Structures are given as structure tokens and as C-alpha cells.
Amino acid sequence: MSSEAPDAPDVPADRVEHVRIEDEMEQSYIDYAMSVIVGRALPDVRDGLKPVHRRILYAMHEMGVTSRTSHRKSSSIVGETMGDYHPHGDQAIYDTLVGMAQEFSMRYPLVDGQGNFGSMDGDPAAAMRYTEARMAPIAETLLEDIEKDTVDFSGNYDDRLTEPDVLPAAYPNLLVNGSTGIAVGMSTNVPPHNLGEVIDATIELIDNPDCDTNDLMEHVKGPDFPTGANIVGRNAVRKAYATGRGRLRVRAEFEVEDWKKDRKRIVITELPYQENKARLVERIAENVNEGKLEDISDLRDESDRNGVRIAIDLKRGANVDVVKNQLIEHHLEKTFGVINLALVDGQPKVLSLKETLAHYVDHRKEVVRRRTQFELDEAEDRAHILEGRLIALDNVDDVVELIRNSEDRDAAKAGLREEYDLSEDQSEHIVRMQLGSLTSMERTEIEQEYERVQETIEYLQSVLDSEEKLLGVIKDELRDVKDEYDDDRRTSFVEDTGEVTHEDLIPEEDVLVVVTEDDYVKRMPVDAFDAQHRGGKGIIGGDIKEGDRVSKVFRASTHDYLLCFTNHGQVYQLKAYQIPEMSRTARGKSAVNILDLDDGEEITAVVNTDDFEPDEAITMVTRNGYVKRTKTEDFQNILSTGIIAAKLDEDDELVDVDVTDGTKDLVIATEDGMTIRFDEDEVRTMGRNTRGVRGIRLTEGDHVAGLVATEEDDDKALLTVTKRGYGKRTLLSNYRRQSRYGKGLIDIKTNERNGHVTSVKAVEQDDHLVVMSEQGQIMRTRVSDISLQGRNTMGVTVMDVIDDDAVATVDVIPTPESTDEADADAEPEADEE
Structure with a gap:
């Protein structure tokens, strides 16, 4: 005989119900979501507690672990809670117990802990077998009169016992201690408040049921976080109270101390709610090391049991306002998103303060x-x-x-x-x-x-x-x-003065920006360089590493918004103050930290957007002689990765840029000393992603060196400087207008002595020049020291460059407001090295 059991007889089902699977999945998910919402994640509006908090307190009440008894092992409390009321894992219960005991997490802790219950540095609490706890006195007021049939009870998870559906709650705990939680498809984030203020508002509502948010805010000034700090402005608070949702800016409390004769220290004494102190210090240190935060010499966490104290020592001469603003923008201000969501009659609802x-x-x-x-x-x-x-x-x-x-x-x-x-x-x-x-x-x-x-x-x-x-x-x-x-309010208010920009705090001054071929960049105050007579060697303007050389130097104001054009035909937007300020002898900072440049891409021209007027255009010239004009309005929205300024042939590069208004003449100069002048109307405006038209007919081996825009009756001179440091000034009126795409006229002789033309500029008699060599020598001189000459001349020595060096770039400093006569008579300075 077979050992297998006989098949069970078929028994027809009493009832078969046909259900679409999507309907069943939808309903099952809704049931699951509601069980999480009601049973775990959201607080009840009546006592402000989630089930796990309520069960821990009730278990302690049943155990007789009150504020008047001795502490009990946390593991004992967790065990009672898990065994009788909350079968969801001991670690989850213990984490909740720990949070209820942390003074930096809960405005009025409900548990009196003894032992290591964690810290603001994110350190975890000791294991539950090492810590002890009992109810805090204020927690007993939540349970007061619970034995007098004040609330409904339901059976626990196995129906052996009963537990309260809600606690009597002698004060509005939801607002007083706040709550945070993530449910399925929704979350709550109720900030804590001052108990006295909330009670006063509750009494106001009882006495005046028709009161509004403004009436209640006469008592409840705003959230009162356990860690103190400051709320920026009151409008966001009013909106949160009126609608149940809002975004509050919470700023750390700090002060500036004098710690040496000429040095300052920023001391942080209160942090935004739920800020990890150790991580904050770490992030500040990282930014200092990366150069994103400047003028900080030392950073220490001096906090102890008496409170928070983070000391930030500043360098000598540091701009305290700038450092404070950078710290606020990146580290000392957080956004607290208010979502006043709670269970009302078992249903989640976003509530206003009055509700x-x-x-x-x-x-x-x-x-x-x-x-x-x-x-x-x-x-x-x-x-x-x-x-x-x-x-x-x-x-x-x-x-x-x-x-x-x-x-x-x-x-x-x-x-x-x-x-x-x-x-x-x-x-x-x-x-x-x-x-x-x-x-x-x-x-x-x-x-x-x-x-x-x-x-x-x-x-x-x-x-x-x-x-x-x-x-x-x-x-x-x-x-x-x-x-x-009741106790004193901890969180204060500071006025919201709007968005504080770096321009508001950084002193406006003229600077020189130096860029190298390997994309190192820095800025230096123009005043750091005294005027010398022409023909000097200059002084060290940068520690150029081996194999690198200076490609561009230009003048700007720290408040300028600059358009940086590159040899690849891209344009980037840059705020001048974003370029790190460094000493003359410093190498600079890699530009990839500031601009998203590709390999081999370098800045060749810079335009200040503050100079833009309606109907103006950006006029560009390429190495192979193409010229184009594009309206300035096409450069309004520039991505961080840059946008196309000009479409270039594979063997071409963008060389120079100027701003024109349709009434100017364009002067294009070549490396071999040729120039052509023609009306800019011969170049129609076109879109960014175009090549342009031919501006000058180049001889074989010649390339464009620069571009100048001039007025028809302009009394300026054209300054031409060559690689070997020679240059000359010639009145622009000496360059007659021609048609576009001609060979042009001879401007300067580019023989073996002079070398090729490296730069052309339109200058006035009282202007200053800044000349920089490829190896980092920099010299400031007066234009008036360079004599006026005719076209087709050799020029004079502008800068004395050594044999293996060459002039890299020239920029003009417009007529200074004052000059130092003593410097004018000074002898040329020798290289400091």
C-alpha cells in the first residue's frame, strides 16, 4: 500500500468574492498607512504623545516609578513597556526613552535620566543596562487623575491588560514639547514652546473664543527651542500659526570678543534646534581648509556641562562682518519646517495654533x-x-x-x-x-x-x-x-533685515585679478602696487609654479559682477569677491573651485556687467580674425557651467571682448603689429551660437592680439605693448577708418627686439597701467611715462623683462583720484628676489 495520505476531499467555499487586484492593493495599502499614522508615527492633538511615548509613561506609572521614587534600570522600564504594551522592539523603545530624557531634545523632559543619555555631538546613550530613569515631575501632570475615569481605555496587544487611549494631560503638551515624525505619505514637525506662554494663550482662548492668531501671539511669541538660539523675523511664525505650515529661520547665538590687541574672536553660545555640534565644528573646519572660509586662524569646541561655547579665532585685520555673514549663510542658520500635523478623532489634520x-x-x-x-x-x-x-x-x-x-x-x-x-x-x-x-x-x-x-x-x-x-x-x-x-524663554527673536549679501559687508575696493594658464586665480588690492617709472622690472606679483605662466591680469571692483570669456568661446558669470584675496607672492587658488573650466580652457577677456546699458552689445574677436556682436541681454541667465558666447572653428580661439553701443569704431590689432579700424555697424548683431564675420585679413602666421572700441572723435591713444616689454602710444585719430576685412595699417614694428604684440588698450594721459609678465613679475606705471609716437615706430621700454620671460598681459587703471608724488619720483623697483 502507498504510504501517502489520501487526498483531502474538495470542500466548496461558502462564498467567493471577485476583487480587482489593484483595488485590493489600494485598500490594503491604505489600511497599512492608517495603521502607521494612527498607531505609531503621529501624535494625538489631546496629549501631544505618540503611542510609544504614552505607553512608556503609563508603564512607569503602573510600575510606580514616579519622580518621588528612586531611579530604575532603563532596561526594566523598556522590558515592562515592550512586554505589556508596545511589542515593537526594545531598541526603538529605549531610543524614545532617551529622547524624553535629553534636555537638548525636549523643552520640558518627561523622563529624569541618570547616566549617559547622549550629547549634542550626536554621541549615543549608553546601553539600557547601564542607565536609569524615572518620571520627571511634569510628566506626572500628564497622568494626573487617570484613575478617575477621565479617559477611555482599550485592551493591549494581547488583551491581557488595558491601556489608555490618551492621557488626561494637564497642559497642552503637543505645543509645549512639540513632536516630529514621518508617517506614510505625511510627516509632522511641531516645534516646542514655552509652557507659560502656551498656558496663557489657552486661557485667552477660553476667555475669548473669537480671538484670532494675532491675539494668541500676544501670549505665544513663537517657538521656544530647548537649545535657545534666535528666530529670524516674525512673519514666518505668524504664517505657521495661522495655517499650520511655515518655514522658520533659526540662527545660532554668537558674540564677538576681543582676545588680543588687534584680533577678534567669534564665540557661539547657542545652536539651532537639532544641530549636531560636533558635525558643525567639523564642517566649519573643512570650509576653512578648503579656502571657502577665510580669515579664521583657529577653531575650538570649549563646551562643557554649563553650555555651548565654540570659539573661532580670526586673523589679524580680518573683516569680522564678512566672516560672520559667511558663517551665518553656510553654518549658523537652519530652516525649521513647521508642519503642525496631529491626530484629531483618529484622523490626521494640519492645525493652526487656535485649532x-x-x-x-x-x-x-x-x-x-x-x-x-x-x-x-x-x-x-x-x-x-x-x-x-x-x-x-x-x-x-x-x-x-x-x-x-x-x-x-x-x-x-x-x-x-x-x-x-x-x-x-x-x-x-x-x-x-x-x-x-x-x-x-x-x-x-x-x-x-x-x-x-x-x-x-x-x-x-x-x-x-x-x-x-x-x-x-x-x-x-x-x-x-x-x-x-514655568521658566524663562530661551529662544529670542532677531530682526529679519532681508537677504544679506556679501556686497553689503565687503568693502568696495579696486583689485587686480591674476589668472594663469593652469587656471590659478587670485585677487590683490591695486593699492598694493605703487607706481614706478616705465622700464622697471616690477615686483613679484605671484609665485608661478614651474611650467605655468600668467595669462591674464585685469582690474575689477570687489562688488563687480564679471562675465569671464574663455579661449573656448564660453562665458561664465563671477562675483569679484568670490575670487580669494591673497598676497603678492601667493600662487593663487585653482579656478576649478570657482569656475567650471574644461581642460585647456583659460580666461582671455573679462567684462563688467555693471557697465551694461540698454541696446549695448558684446563685441568679440577671435585669434583667426573673426568678429561678432551679440546683444548684452543674451547674457542675462548664465549657468554655473557657463554658456556659449561664440561658435569657434576647431583651430580658432576667442581672444578679446569689449562692450559697444552701435556708435563706435572697432580697432583690431594683430601679433605682427597690424591694425584695422572700421565702423561696428559693418558687423550685424547675431546670436551667441554663431561664428561671426571676418574682421581683418591676416597674413600667413599672423593672429589677432586684441580689440579696442573707440569713438569717432576719441582723443584717446592706442597703447600697444609687445612680448619683450616695449610699447608705444599713438592717438587713435591716426588710424583712419577702413572697410571691414582689410589688411589694415602698420601699428608697431615687431622685430626681434620687440617681439610680437601681446596687448592693445585705449588709454588716457592720466591712466595707470598694470603690466604682468608670464613668470609673475608685476609693474604699475603711468601712461604719461610712455611718449606719444606715430604709427610704424619701435616704441620704448615699458617693462624690463629678463631673457626667458615675456609680457603676458596689460590692463588699464582709469585716472586715479590721487597720486603719491613721492612715488612718481621714485626710482624703478628691483625684483624683490
């Missing part, structure tokens, strides 16, 4: 009403017993005789009920009375107690009968809590 308080008041009315009814029932039961005792005392002899002659206790009770019309409870109490209670003194005490009980009954009944009196009880109890636990 939150109104739901709490409704809850307290229910709690006080149920407690009053419970106490009234007890008082009436006691009065009923006392009435029976008084009847017995009035007939003491007959009662004693009846009891003595009764066969047993039950017969005695029956006799008393029949003889004196007593209830079961009254007769039971009389039978159990001791003989000593029959004295006259005892009678007096019973009569006095009966009068007190009757007064209590009358009072309790009046509370139940009068809404006004019931609300008065609620207000009195709220005031008692405030008197016991």
Missing part, C-alpha cells in the same frame, strides 16, 4: 467633566453610607438589639433593611461597624463629615451644571501647572 488649543480645551473639558462625575459619584456613595450610619446612631439601642437577636450576618442585614428602609450597602456598613463608633464623639464627626460631603456634592454638581464654572476649573488647574513649571 490646536481649541482641541486641547475640548479634551480638558471632557477630562474635567468625567473626573467631576467620578468624584460626584464617590461623594454621593459616601453620603449614602453616612446617612445609614446616622440612622443607626439615631436608633442605636434598637439596632444593637436587632443585630444581637439575628441568626447570622445576612439575617441582620435583612432585618435592618426591612426595619429602617436601608440599602444593601448601608446595612452592610452598619453590620460591620465597631462598637467604639457608637460614641457621641463619633456621631459628631460623622455629622461633620456628612456636611462636608454634601458641600462637595453641591460644588461638583454645580461644576457639571455650569460650563463657565467647568472652564474656570480648567483655567485654575492650568495656572497651577504654570506656577509650578
Whole structure:
């Protein structure tokens, strides 16, 4: 025989229901989401607690671990909570217990912890077997009167015990301690508040049900975080209170100290809520090392048990306002997103400040009403017993005789009920009375107690009968809590002055920006370079590494917004102050940290957008002689990765750029010393992604060196400087206008002595020049030191360059407001090395 069991007989189903799988999935997901929302993630508007918080407190209450008992091992509390009420894992329960004990996490901690419960540095608490805990006194007010039928109870997870659906909550805990949580498809983030302010607002709402948000904000100034700090402005707070949602800017508290004769120190004493102190210090240090934060010499965390203290030492001569602004922008200010979402009758709802308080008041009315009814029932039961005792005392002899002659206790009770019309409870109490209670003194005490009980009954009944009196009880109890636990506000307000930009704090000054072929960049104050006579060697302007050389130097203001054009035909937008300021001898900072340049891409021209006027155009010239004009409005929205300024042939590069307005002449100069001048109208405006038209016919081996835009009657001169440091000035009027795409005229002789042309500029008599060599020598001189000459001349020595060096770039400093006559007479400075 086969050992297999016979097949079970087919049993037809009693009912078959056909369901679309998408409908079943949708409903199942909704059921799951609601179980998470209601059972785990969101607080109840009435007591401000999630189930796990409520269960921990109730477990401690049942264990008798109150603020008046000794501490108990956290593992014991966690075990009781998990075993009886919250079967979701001990670590999750312990993490919640820890949070309820951390003074930097909870405005009014509900647990009094003993041991290592973590720190603001993100350090975890010690294991639960090492720490101890008990209820904080304020937590007991949440459970007060829970045994007086004030709230509903439900069966626990295995129906062995019951647990409260909500706590009586003698104060509005949702607002006082706040709450945070992530549910399925929604989240809550309720900030903590000052207890006294919230209670005052609650009383205001009770007294004036028609009050609005502004009325309540007369009491609740705003969130009050356990870590203090400052809220920037009040408008966002008002919006959050009115709508239940908002974004608050929270800024650290700091002050500036003098710590040496000429040095300052920024000391941070309060941090935004939920900021990790150690991580903050680490991020600041990283930014200092990366050069994103300048003028900081030292950073220390000097915090102790008395509070936060982070000391930031500044370098000598540092601009304190700039450093403060950078710290605020990147480190010391956080956004707290208010989402006042809580469960109302088991449903999630975003609540305004008034709605939150109104739901709490409704809850307290229910709690006080149920407690009053419970106490009234007890008082009436006691009065009923006392009435029976008084009847017995009035007939003491007959009662004693009846009891003595009764066969047993039950017969005695029956006799008393029949003889004196007593209830079961009254007769039971009389039978159990001791003989000593029959004295006259005892009678007096019973009569006095009966009068007190009757007064209590009358009072309790009046509370139940009068809404006004019931609300008065609620207000009195709220005031008692405030008197016991109120403290000073920790979080202050600072005025929102709007977006503070770097331009607002950085002094406006002229600077020289130096760029190398390997994309190192820096800025230096123009005033760091005194004017010399022409022909000097200059001084060190940069520590150029081996194989690198200077490609561009240009003047700018620290407040300028610059368009940086590259040899690849791209354009980037840059704020001048973003370029790090460094000493003359410093190499500079890699430009890839500032601009997203490709390999081999270098800046060849810079335009200041502050100079833009309506109907102006950017005029560009390429190495192979192409010229194009593009309206300035096409350069309004520049991405961080740059945009195309000109379409270039594979062997071509963008050389120079100028701003024109349609009325100028264009002068294009070549490396071999040729120039051509023509009306810019010969070059129509075109889009960015175009090549342009031919501007000059180049001889073989020649290339464009630069571009100058000039007025027809311009009395400026054309300054031409060559690689070997020679140059000359020639009035622009000496260059006659021709048609575009001609060979042009001879401007300067580019023989072996001079070398090729490296730069051309339009200059005035009082201008200054900044000339920089490829190896980093820099020289400032007066234009007037370079004599006016005709075209087709050799020029004079502008800068004395050594044999293996060459002039890299020239820029013009417009007429200075003042000059130092002593410097004018000074001899040329030698190289400092």
C-alpha cells in the first residue's frame, strides 16, 4: 500500500468574492498607512504623545516609578513597556526613552535620566543596562487623575491588560514639547514652546473664543527651542500659526570678543534646534581648509556641562562682518519646517495654533467633566453610607438589639433593611461597624463629615451644571501647572533685515585679478602696487609654479559682477569677491573651485556687467580674425557651467571682448603689429551660437592680439605693448577708418627686439597701467611715462623683462583720484628676489 495520505476531499467555499487586484492593493495599502499614522508615527492633538511615548509613561506609572521614587534600570522600564504594551522592539523603545530624557531634545523632559543619555555631538546613550530613569515631575501632570475615569481605555496587544487611549494631560503638551515624525505619505514637525506662554494663550482662548492668531501671539511669541538660539523675523511664525505650515529661520547665538590687541574672536553660545555640534565644528573646519572660509586662524569646541561655547579665532585685520555673514549663510542658520500635523478623532489634520488649543480645551473639558462625575459619584456613595450610619446612631439601642437577636450576618442585614428602609450597602456598613463608633464623639464627626460631603456634592454638581464654572476649573488647574513649571524663554527673536549679501559687508575696493594658464586665480588690492617709472622690472606679483605662466591680469571692483570669456568661446558669470584675496607672492587658488573650466580652457577677456546699458552689445574677436556682436541681454541667465558666447572653428580661439553701443569704431590689432579700424555697424548683431564675420585679413602666421572700441572723435591713444616689454602710444585719430576685412595699417614694428604684440588698450594721459609678465613679475606705471609716437615706430621700454620671460598681459587703471608724488619720483623697483 502507498504510504501517502489520501487526498483531502474538495470542500466548496461558502462564498467567493471577485476583487480587482489593484483595488485590493489600494485598500490594503491604505489600511497599512492608517495603521502607521494612527498607531505609531503621529501624535494625538489631546496629549501631544505618540503611542510609544504614552505607553512608556503609563508603564512607569503602573510600575510606580514616579519622580518621588528612586531611579530604575532603563532596561526594566523598556522590558515592562515592550512586554505589556508596545511589542515593537526594545531598541526603538529605549531610543524614545532617551529622547524624553535629553534636555537638548525636549523643552520640558518627561523622563529624569541618570547616566549617559547622549550629547549634542550626536554621541549615543549608553546601553539600557547601564542607565536609569524615572518620571520627571511634569510628566506626572500628564497622568494626573487617570484613575478617575477621565479617559477611555482599550485592551493591549494581547488583551491581557488595558491601556489608555490618551492621557488626561494637564497642559497642552503637543505645543509645549512639540513632536516630529514621518508617517506614510505625511510627516509632522511641531516645534516646542514655552509652557507659560502656551498656558496663557489657552486661557485667552477660553476667555475669548473669537480671538484670532494675532491675539494668541500676544501670549505665544513663537517657538521656544530647548537649545535657545534666535528666530529670524516674525512673519514666518505668524504664517505657521495661522495655517499650520511655515518655514522658520533659526540662527545660532554668537558674540564677538576681543582676545588680543588687534584680533577678534567669534564665540557661539547657542545652536539651532537639532544641530549636531560636533558635525558643525567639523564642517566649519573643512570650509576653512578648503579656502571657502577665510580669515579664521583657529577653531575650538570649549563646551562643557554649563553650555555651548565654540570659539573661532580670526586673523589679524580680518573683516569680522564678512566672516560672520559667511558663517551665518553656510553654518549658523537652519530652516525649521513647521508642519503642525496631529491626530484629531483618529484622523490626521494640519492645525493652526487656535485649532490646536481649541482641541486641547475640548479634551480638558471632557477630562474635567468625567473626573467631576467620578468624584460626584464617590461623594454621593459616601453620603449614602453616612446617612445609614446616622440612622443607626439615631436608633442605636434598637439596632444593637436587632443585630444581637439575628441568626447570622445576612439575617441582620435583612432585618435592618426591612426595619429602617436601608440599602444593601448601608446595612452592610452598619453590620460591620465597631462598637467604639457608637460614641457621641463619633456621631459628631460623622455629622461633620456628612456636611462636608454634601458641600462637595453641591460644588461638583454645580461644576457639571455650569460650563463657565467647568472652564474656570480648567483655567485654575492650568495656572497651577504654570506656577509650578514655568521658566524663562530661551529662544529670542532677531530682526529679519532681508537677504544679506556679501556686497553689503565687503568693502568696495579696486583689485587686480591674476589668472594663469593652469587656471590659478587670485585677487590683490591695486593699492598694493605703487607706481614706478616705465622700464622697471616690477615686483613679484605671484609665485608661478614651474611650467605655468600668467595669462591674464585685469582690474575689477570687489562688488563687480564679471562675465569671464574663455579661449573656448564660453562665458561664465563671477562675483569679484568670490575670487580669494591673497598676497603678492601667493600662487593663487585653482579656478576649478570657482569656475567650471574644461581642460585647456583659460580666461582671455573679462567684462563688467555693471557697465551694461540698454541696446549695448558684446563685441568679440577671435585669434583667426573673426568678429561678432551679440546683444548684452543674451547674457542675462548664465549657468554655473557657463554658456556659449561664440561658435569657434576647431583651430580658432576667442581672444578679446569689449562692450559697444552701435556708435563706435572697432580697432583690431594683430601679433605682427597690424591694425584695422572700421565702423561696428559693418558687423550685424547675431546670436551667441554663431561664428561671426571676418574682421581683418591676416597674413600667413599672423593672429589677432586684441580689440579696442573707440569713438569717432576719441582723443584717446592706442597703447600697444609687445612680448619683450616695449610699447608705444599713438592717438587713435591716426588710424583712419577702413572697410571691414582689410589688411589694415602698420601699428608697431615687431622685430626681434620687440617681439610680437601681446596687448592693445585705449588709454588716457592720466591712466595707470598694470603690466604682468608670464613668470609673475608685476609693474604699475603711468601712461604719461610712455611718449606719444606715430604709427610704424619701435616704441620704448615699458617693462624690463629678463631673457626667458615675456609680457603676458596689460590692463588699464582709469585716472586715479590721487597720486603719491613721492612715488612718481621714485626710482624703478628691483625684483624683490
